Amino acid sequence: MSILLRNIIRFVLLLLIQVFVLNEILLHQLVSPYLYMLFILALPFNLPRPVLMLMGLLMGLSLDMFMNTPGMHAAACVFIAYLRPFIINILSPQGGFETTQKTPSMTSMGVSQFLIYAAILVLLHHTIFFSLEVFGTGNLLYLIMKIVFSSLASLFLIVLYELLFFSRK
């Protein structure tokens, strides 16, 4: 399967999972997990940065359309798409990651590396998104707790998704 096709399918699949499954789940007021930004995390390594950011904008706006939050998800997505290359640079070993695998995943980066990579970006995404969401109604403790707990839940889902779809080498 070509990389392009694979990413298009992932885009649609993640969007549907997010809108029709995750948004329906109500665990607690503080825990609202998001999985859709895995699309940005899993875009190929060699994609130029402007394209990365435009992809982030596209994904964010598509989700905003469903959730009545114009711009909020898009802002968070563009932000992590912009920072993604920095994080990958910091985490990559001396020779860069193996060239056989073209996309970031547990197999191409190693489990611990991927976890750190995902954790940083998820935390950043949630920080931006929830800050925008509760903008003006300032309750700092509530905001921080929401960011932390939701990030943990999202990270858990990302690991599950990775294990489901990328277990074979």
Next chain:
Amino acid sequence: MRNLIIFFRRYFNFFLFLLLEVICMVLVFQHNNFQRTAYLSSANAISGKLYDKYNNVQYYFHLKSTNDSLVNENMRLHNALLTSYDSVLTAKGIKIDTVRQYSDDTLHRVIGTQIRRYEYFSAKVINNSINKSVNYITIHRGSLQGIRPNMGVISSSGVVGVVRSVSDNYAVILSMLSKSNSVSISARLGQGKEMGSVHWDGEDAGYALLKDVPKSAKIHKGDTVVTSGFSALFPENIPIGYVENIAVGDKASTSYTIRLKLATNFFNLQYVYVIENLLKDEQQRLEDSTYKLIK
């Protein structure tokens, strides 16, 4: 000039990033205005259709509770059929849509007319959220079917929210569950008639806060809190919630903050009623012209 071009090319990524973020922020802050475009919300054609399809499946699982609530409501309505009429006791107010009252004696005189004040439209809920700080409900009924922004919305058991934006066949309702200062519902106690306003505190979708009730009011647990009918959005006496507990809190304050259990069950909302106030424009005009006089 050449240096400027080099500078821009060097930091092209950063400038693109800034540009995209600015676009996003514009969208966010435009959204906060009351008038907003419908194409980027769940009232648009694509997401509206998808939600509609999805709800067809989901609806099946709520059939039983939906049925129950509809039967209960029918019973209530049979008991109170004339409540949506505003009674006017002079013969001058006759309009096309009126109900005349006749005296019971042999003369059969007209003793009063009742002008229709509220009109109810039923609508199917196709999307609903309760776990965000500002929650929206999408319904399958739009401007072609008579829905306009700023109409009140109730469910079979209580207040739901206010219509915010409308497309041809869909409308988005700003749910009562919105943690924002702009969303407050004018309320009063069912028994004592003391006024207050209801806000949602953003914590539990089953509860809200009733504020600004004077301390002279006598309140008991379980008392009903209803709409006051002053806001022109909702008719009088529509239940909002039931008193759960009363926090005295600050002793210097002159008002109670009361925790309400909401009358509407937002967890399985399937049908709502959108209320059109036919006399709203008249009331609004009169109030506005009065404010101008004072200024």
